Amino acid sequence: MTLEMPGRRVAPTLEAVAAEAGVSRSTVSRVVNGSSHVSPDVLAAVNAAIDRLNYIPNRAARSLANRQTMAIALVVPEDTGRFFGDPFFAEIVQGITAGLEHSDYVLNLQLASPTAPSEKTIKYLLGGNVDGAIVVSHHSGDAFFTTLDATIPVVFGGRPYHPELHRNNYVDVDNAAGAAMGTQYLIDAGRRRIATIAGPDNMQAAIDRTEGWYRAVREAGLADDLCVHGDFTMASGAAAMRELLQRDPHLDGVFVASDLMATGAISVLRDRGLTVPGDVAVVGFDDSSAATSGEIRLTTVHQPSREMGEEMAGMLLALLRGESPERERVMPTRMVIRDSA
Amino acid sequence: MTLEMPGRRVAPTLEAVAAEAGVSRSTVSRVVNGSSHVSPDVLAAVNAAIDRLNYIPNRAARSLANRQTMAIALVVPEDTGRFFGDPFFAEIVQGITAGLEHSDYVLNLQLASPTAPSEKTIKYLLGGNVDGAIVVSHHSGDAFFTTLDATIPVVFGGRPYHPELHRNNYVDVDNAAGAAMGTQYLIDAGRRRIATIAGPDNMQAAIDRTEGWYRAVREAGLADDLCVHGDFTMASGAAAMRELLQRDPHLDGVFVASDLMATGAISVLRDRGLTVPGDVAVVGFDDSSAATSGEIRLTTVHQPSREMGEEMAGMLLALLRGESPERERVMPTRMVIRDSA
DNA sequence: CTGAAAGCGCTTACAG
């Protein structure tokens, strides 16, 4: 590692390009950074030299000089299993990646534990290694993110749990309205005994969806006692469904706060010999690929996950440019009717 | 962004620590980097100063000075859907993360397209932004990885497609032997018309597994004509199963090159009213979480994915230390008997 | 064991 490999050319520096083009380093730096104050012919000469030498600016040197790392952290306070298990995240990441594609920023994935990030992650995030951060799947009770938000620009995927404490940048959907819509769909279909499988109550999105269910069910004058919480995994959806069935074997509709949980719920329904949507109609939330990969295609509340990812990236980029974008971007949901309700 | 935020302290530098401790910068640098040539009391004084000031070394400055980035790229030549859709990757990533936990390296995720990495990714990887790379899910026909391997230390997850062209570092299992074992299990169970759902033939692991199936089936004197390829997704497993059934409605066993594809295959089997393993016995490969999340728990060939990820990290770390670890680490597979065969 | 000095490859005012 220490000795020069044969055939391993040393990377050309700004200095070399300057010499090749017959100009000063300042000038090369200007063209590399797209400054407008460069005469056309000089610009051409420098660009030619850059191509000839195959020059790529040294990131570390640049960072040191201008105090920008050109890196963005994607912080996901979930264990690996949850992160990889839910297609919702795949779409978010896809969107973020797309939104960053034409920028010079690179994405650094930081998987943290749901309770608290590791010492290493904290040091990394607070140690000036990234210019900004996107945090998705935020849980309550972690003061770290408040610190982070005070240190570098951060945008949240989903309204963070304590919005009243300080104003955050986030992109989200109106979870309560979406959930109410999904529940209303069940009501309109004539269901009268409607349960919900809610998400974890330390996540704002989950809380809001539960709220939406309550609202719809109460407005319709129906009972609101059938609420069981899961943690957004398929297994937890199944477990919740079992409990619900035990509490009321005659329920005829269930609004589930995520497609993945809905998939789990449906499998137990079928195990019990109940038909979907015949005996029990099921409405999910997300419209992720989980909605169509199971045995029964899910009727669900669609949220534009990919676009949300793009929005997050765009918002952070704007923040990084020193602009003041709208702090709260709430995107629309809509019903997608398929086979489960 | 440009003006100093109120309350935003400037990060303390090495210089500041040196002043605080009453020593030179060189000395502080030595203790930060764990050099042994420091007297006990000086070491104590410096560490105290570091704690007092809450000093975190500046990465960019360090990188610039010693030409190390302390970053490792995880390159996955798959689209986001595939990467997030297969729990196998989750376990690999988990292992890699664990293996890097106690090092000072950070992981940079680079999702590339299966055919060729983007211009941005290439520039990033070749532009001295990472000290090494781990590439998983390597497909054939991409000369880029040869270039990459010649530029920085890289370890492959799975033997790369053209091992004869140059010697790579990799960690893998004996895919052929594992597949033969899985197929043999079917044979021993009395199955006589055994098909395979193979992986894409531009991936070495897939090729090897197909090879193992051929070997077992031929040695048993059985027909070897029922081979259909999928691309490791659940949907492709289902499609392959349909084609297989069309080619021979009476097949009684199938070895599937991945659990995810096996899950897809089983769902069509059941749709057709065939019982598993009664009518058709199914053996998967991976023993990922997909093996136990479906309707029928998979009998499958286990590969130690998480450990493999750890090995990859360990191997790369050794390479980065300038050591010469074994270039090829082949880990054991074993049968896991559950309900599908 | 410790320090002074040079240097890593850029950017950024400051002149002109």
Added chain:
DNA sequence: CTGAAAGCGCTTACAG
């Protein structure tokens, strides 16, 4: 529009 100079915060020989 262009260049000379200083500086970003470290590490690395080189002396001592």
